Amino acid sequence: xxxxxxKINGKPYEVSVNSVKDGIADVNVNGVSxxxxxxxxxxxxxxxxxTTPVAASAQTTTASTPTAPASAGGMKITSPLPGVIIExxxxxxxxxxxxxxxxxxxxxxxxxxxxxxxxGTVSKLFVNKGDSILEGADIALIA
Numbered sequence: 001x002x003x004x005x006x007k008i009n010g011k012p013y014e015v016s017v018n019s020v021k022d023g024i025a026d027v028n029v030n031g032v033s034x035x036x037x038x039x040x041x042x043x044x045x046x047x048x049x050x051t052t053p054v055a056a057s058a059q060t061t062t063a064s065t066p067t068a069p070a071s072a073g074g075m076k077i078t079s080p081l082p083g084v085i086i087e088x089x090x091x092x093x094x095x096x097x098x099x100x101x102x103x104x105x106x107x108x109x110x111x112x113x114x115x116x117x118x119x120g121t122v123s124k125l126f127v128n129k130g131d132s133i134l135e136g137a138d139i140a141l142i143a
Contacts, residue, residue, distance in 0.1 A: 001016050001017065001018050001019075002016070002017045003015070003016050003017075004016075004017070009099075009113070009115060013029055013030055014029070014030055014031075015027060015028070015029050016028040020038065023037060023038050024036065024037060024038070025038055074120070074123055074141045074142055074143035075117055075118055075120065075141070075142045075143075076138055076140075076141050077102060077114060077116070077117065077138075077139045077140045077141070077142065078136050078137060078138055078139060079105060079114070079133050079134065079135055079136060079137045079138075079139055080112070080114075080135065081105070081107045081108075081112070081135050082107060082132075082133065082134045082135050083105040083106050083107030083108075083112070083132070083133065084105070084106045084107075084130065084131065084132050084133075085103055085104070085105060085106075085127045085128065085129055085130065085131045085133065085139075086104050086105070086106045086111065086129065086130075087103060087104035087129065088102075088103055088125065088127070088128070088129050089101045089102055089103060089104070090102050090103075090122050090125070090140070091122065091125070092122055092123065092124060092125050093121065093122065093123075094121065094122050095119075095120070095121050095122075096116045096119065096120060096121070096122055096142060097116065097119050098116055098117060098118050098119050099115050099116065100115065100116045101113045101114070101115055102114050102115060102116055102122070102139065102140050103127065103139060103140070105133075114139055116142055117142070118142060120142040120143055121142065121143055122140055122141070122142055123141045123142065123143040124140065124141040125139070125140050126138040126139055126140065126141075127139050127140075
């Protein structure tokens, strides 16, 4: 077992990688066990540290904000995990600073703050309070 301490958006996470086999990592994040599918996993079982996939899999318990360049010239904020939008903290047209809370997403009985990745203006909100969304769903566009 390999242990890591991550700090994501200022929040500490203790991650233990128990094993990796057939593209599935058995991990424990802050005392909660997860089986995490790893893209491009090695063919043979791995007992050594698997840093990159674990960091990516931390999205199952955190609100790190994956972003993708938007085709319309902005930064698209997407959901790091499936859940329900319980709070909208900004409105369309509102100026935001990097690290500012955009929405609160409830997932697995945890509240996750979705933060702006850059300064800009919220040009589009794709969600409303009470919406159930999937992992990777568009949340906002910051221009």
